Amino acid sequence: MNRENKRKTFQKGYYKTHPCGDAFTCKACGWPVGPEGAGSGHRNxxxxxxxxxxxxxxxxxxxxxxxxxxxxxxxxxxxxGEWAVIHRCKRCGALSSNRVAADDNPMKLLSIAARPMAAPPFPIEHLHKLAGLAGSEILE
Ligand SMILES: [Zn+2]
Ligand SMILES: [Zn+2]
Incomplete structure (x- = not known):
């Protein structure tokens, strides 16, 4: 255990009172991520x-x-009405929910929100048939 971890263990709630100001480069897209602009102390x-x-x-x-x-x-x-993102770990499958930051990419957020609509679990080409069936049931 390194010194920093020890400090966190002994000081309960350490991370809550010490906002993380680290800058990092995104491992997925290479974006240089700074702590400013997030609108909160934690950018994760x-x-x-x-x-x-x-x-x-x-x-x-x-x-x-x-x-x-x-x-x-x-x-x-x-x-x-605040949006949050569900993250899923590619390595271990863990899920977590995270608040959206003030400067998060709105197009990316919308595309994630719309993904189930764009990829329904049934062939979208057959939707009119389903609608037709439903309609005829109502008429009968
Ligand atoms: Zn990225
Ligand atoms: Zn994991």
Whole structure:
């Protein structure tokens, strides 16, 4: 265990009172990510491609050993209308929910939100047949 981890263990809630100001380069798209502009103390994903790293168990605690890339797989709406991103670790499959930062790529967020609509689990070409069937049932 290194010194920094020890400090975090002994100081309960260390990460909550110490915002992470690290700058890093996104491992997925190469975007240079700075701490400014996020609108909060913790930036845990790339504002361009929204990919995260599996480092935290709770936001900011850096307690996970995995280190795998976490893909954004879904968005959901929190109480109050705030958007959050669901990340899934490519290495271990862990899921986590993260608040959207002020400067997150809005097109990327929308494309994630629209993905299930664009790729339904049935052939979209047959939708008119299904609609036709439903219609005839109502008429009968
Ligand atoms: Zn990225
Ligand atoms: Zn993982």
């Amino acid at each position: 994903h790339c504002p361009n491609c929204l990919t995260s790293l599996h480092l935290d168990i709770e936001p900011g605690d850096r307690a996970a050993d995995c280190g795998g890339l976490m893909e954004p797989v879904a968005v959901w709406v929190r109480k109050g």
